[in-house]
Amino acid sequence: MEKLDLQALGLRALNEKLQKQTDETNQKDWEIINPRGSHAIAVGVDAPINVTVRGSTGYYCGGMNKQAHIHVDGSAGPGVAENMMSGIITIEGDASQYAGATGHGGTLVIRGNAASRCGISMKGIDIVVHGNIGHMSAFMAQSGNLVVCGDAGDALGDSIYEARLFVRGSVKSLGADCIEKEMRPKHLEILRGLLEKGECDAKPEEFKRYGSARQLYNFKIDNAY
Amino acid sequence: MSDKKQNAIPQTVPVQSSTFSQTINAEIRRAAATGIYDIRGGGAKRNVPHFDDLLFLGASISRYPLEGYREKCETNVTLGSRFAKNPIEIDIPITIAGMSFGSLSGGAKEALGRGASMAGTSTTTGDGGMTVEERGHSSKLVYQYLPSRYGMNPDDLRKADAIEVVVGQGAKPGGGGMLLGQKISDRVAQMRNLPKGIDQRSACRHPDWTGPDDMEIKILELREITGWRVPIYVKVGGARPYFDTTLAVKAGADVVVLDGMQGGTAATQDVFIEHVGQPILACIREAVRALQDLDMHREVQLIVSGGVRTGADVAKCMALGADAVSIGTAALIALGDNDPCWEAEYQKLGTTAGAYDDWHEGQDPAGITTQDPELMKRFDPIEGGRRLNNYLKVMTLEAQTIARACGKSHVHNLEPEDLCALTLEAAAMAKVPLAGTNWWPGKPGSSY
Numbered sequence: 001m002e003k004l005d006l007q008a009l010g011l012r013a014l015n016e017k018l019q020k021q022t023d024e025t026n027q028k029d030w031e032i033i034n035p036r037g038s039h040a041i042a043v044g045v046d047a048p049i050n051v052t053v054r055g056s057t058g059y060y061c062g063g064m065n066k067q068a069h070i071h072v073d074g075s076a077g078p079g080v081a082e083n084m085m086s087g088i089i090t091i092e093g094d095a096s097q098y099a100g101a102t103g104h105g106g107t108l109v110i111r112g113n114a115a116s117r118c119g120i121s122m123k124g125i126d127i128v129v130h131g132n133i134g135h136m137s138a139f140m141a142q143s144g145n146l147v148v149c150g151d152a153g154d155a156l157g158d159s160i161y162e163a164r165l166f167v168r169g170s171v172k173s174l175g176a177d178c179i180e181k182e183m184r185p186k187h188l189e190i191l192r193g194l195l196e197k198g199e200c201d202a203k204p205e206e207f208k209r210y211g212s213a214r215q216l217y218n219f220k221i222d223n224a225y
Numbered sequence: 226m227s228d229k230k231q232n233a234i235p236q237t238v239p240v241q242s243s244t245f246s247q248t249i250n251a252e253i254r255r256a257a258a259t260g261i262y263d264i265r266g267g268g269a270k271r272n273v274p275h276f277d278d279l280l281f282l283g284a285s286i287s288r289y290p291l292e293g294y295r296e297k298c299e300t301n302v303t304l305g306s307r308f309a310k311n312p313i314e315i316d317i318p319i320t321i322a323g324m325s326f327g328s329l330s331g332g333a334k335e336a337l338g339r340g341a342s343m344a345g346t347s348t349t350t351g352d353g354g355m356t357v358e359e360r361g362h363s364s365k366l367v368y369q370y371l372p373s374r375y376g377m378n379p380d381d382l383r384k385a386d387a388i389e390v391v392v393g394q395g396a397k398p399g400g401g402g403m404l405l406g407q408k409i410s411d412r413v414a415q416m417r418n419l420p421k422g423i424d425q426r427s428a429c430r431h432p433d434w435t436g437p438d439d440m441e442i443k444i445l446e447l448r449e450i451t452g453w454r455v456p457i458y459v460k461v462g463g464a465r466p467y468f469d470t471t472l473a474v475k476a477g478a479d480v481v482v483l484d485g486m487q488g489g490t491a492a493t494q495d496v497f498i499e500h501v502g503q504p505i506l507a508c509i510r511e512a513v514r515a516l517q518d519l520d521m522h523r524e525v526q527l528i529v530s531g532g533v534r535t536g537a538d539v540a541k542c543m544a545l546g547a548d549a550v551s552i553g554t555a556a557l558i559a560l561g562d563n564d565p566c567w568e569a570e571y572q573k574l575g576t577t578a579g580a581y582d583d584w585h586e587g588q589d590p591a592g593i594t595t596q597d598p599e600l601m602k603r604f605d606p607i608e609g610g611r612r613l614n615n616y617l618k619v620m621t622l623e624a625q626t627i628a629r630a631c632g633k634s635h636v637h638n639l640e641p642e643d644l645c646a647l648t649l650e651a652a653a654m655a656k657v658p659l660a661g662t663n664w665w666p667g668k669p670g671s672s673y
Contacts, residue, residue: 121373
């Protein structure tokens with residue numbers, strides 16, 4: 001385990017150390033102390049390493065992550081795991097707005113609640129939220145899965161494409177073109193795997209599935225509002 | 226003369242309304258028939274104050290000219306020297322604007338890269354990500370960071386020579402984009418992670434920030450991912466150039482790209498193109514004023530675009546304080562877009578060469594704004610690259626000709642004092658004297 005003190009080292013030097021790790025690295029385990037809500041911690045990492053952040057982070061922690069397992073032992077600011085490509089990012093506390101925005105792959109696990117726009121424009125990422133999510137989540141979500149063990153706020157899945165949304169609690173309202181869909185055996189299977197991955201104590205049968213009605217896929221007059 | 230003719234009463238001739246012109250009436254009828262607004266490509270077609278309303282004064286007794294063909298007149302530009310370890314060095318002050326693979330064919334993107342590289346300048350990706358062909362044929366490639374984030378990934382980000390954070394564009398400040406389903410080929414769909422054949426919307430705002438303070442943190446993140454190596458541009462449409470430039474600089478931009486309403490788009494509503502945003506002529510001096518107020522003029526470079534067509538336009542932009550220009554529509558015309566050689570096919574599409582703007586429909590006879598394999602075969606990227614290089618050379622020579630006539634050994638030495646305006650509007654926007662006077666509307670100390 002190599003310990004990095006962000007306040008002593010500075011952001012550039014810290015990120016440079018993590019970004020220099022390759023597939024062959026022997027230094028697998030890293031610990032970041034004194035994050036103090038700093039922005040852009042552990043961004044652009046591309047190596048099979050484990051990074052634990054001891055404390056809460058600011059904007060864009062783990063941005064564009066590839067391969068790495070990043071564990072935030074605190075809460076995360078806006079845009080955590082934005083545009084993630086692969087790997088796993090786990091947040092012990094809550095996540096602010098835009099968690100997992102535009103993520104292309106990998107898994108984001110939020111053990112607390114997520115604020116608005118969780119999974120906005122997601123492109124293949126899997127997001128598992130133990131608590132609730134805020135309004136406008138999964139806006140223009142293209143692909144991937146969003147699992148919410150609690151409740152969802154207003155306008156869930158507005159203008160959604162092919163992403164799958166699974167919500168156990170209530171949904172305050174659905175956005176344009178988002179509808180409840182039949183939960184078929186294959187969806188239960190997908191959900192079971194995601195719940196296991198996210199270490200959620202919930203049963204797939206307790207969830208409802210939401211997705212696109214595919215009525216906004218091609219421009220026509222009735223959609224022009 | 227017959228009695229009948231002698232007694233004829235003079236008739237009032239039919240008068241067409243200026244308000245309800247034939248063009249407007251046709252649009253009303255089209256709207257009534259279809260119930261849908263007009264979507265098209267390109268930039269504003271209306272007549273707005275532009276570079277043609279400015280003239281250079283040239284040298285005289287008080288100004289000493291340089292020999293037109295022999296004396297040195299440099300054109301090189303450094304972009305991104307504020308923070309980037311590796312600023313972009315280009316040989317000419319003309320860059321190629323962002324145009325997406327998807328809206329353009331792969332061959333057209335390749336030709337832009339080839340032509341720009343031969344001319345010693347940069348080209349820019351566009352919505353939809355970076356293609357192998359484009360990267361391979363572009364010696365200097367600017368990677369656009371757009372709200373859709375289609376195709377965005379850290380590997381391509383690190384292959385880029387600069388990153389352009391697109392906040393807006395001149396054709397539609399405040400608007401997003403739309404790539405209609407007929408242009409979504411297998412490859413385009415795969416790059417954008419969406420099913421084939423559906424319309425692909427590009428959001429009007431970024432998904433993970435909401436204002437200038439957030440943008441500053443986003444720029445920090447992009448710099449951290451790329452090791453502070455490459456310049457970061459911020460592109461804005463011509464809406465509030467003074468404040469947008471100020472905020473972009475405050476957010477940490479190395480370069481501000483400012484696009485006026487004549488700048489093209491692949492597709493948006495005609496009403497947006499023609500009625501939102503300002504002409505580039507009205508924007509440049511305000512952006513320069515913002516940079517000067519921050520003591521950042523030439524420290525943060527300014528690239529302007531929107532209707533730049535000739536070397537005279539380039540020289541005028543330099544004189545107004547820009548560091549470089551960017552061209553999109555003009556580059557497509559150089560490649561062969563709207564060429565009269567395809568007139569018969571334009572007629573079949575209900576238009577004519579020079580007016581064809583249904584770029585979003587993917588039926589471009591020239592094989593440029595299409596993903597149709599048969600149409601794409603008509604376009605030769607090598608020949609297209611050669612033509613673009615020729616055009617860029619001519620523009621550069623023209624700008625040098627003017628600069629030398631004004632006694633400047635570098636195009637950046639051109640200044641507002643080299644210009645006058647032909648109209649009151651242009652004088653007010655460019656803040657240069659109306660021809661024959663020493664006055665412009667709003668001139669400090671003036672009562673008007």
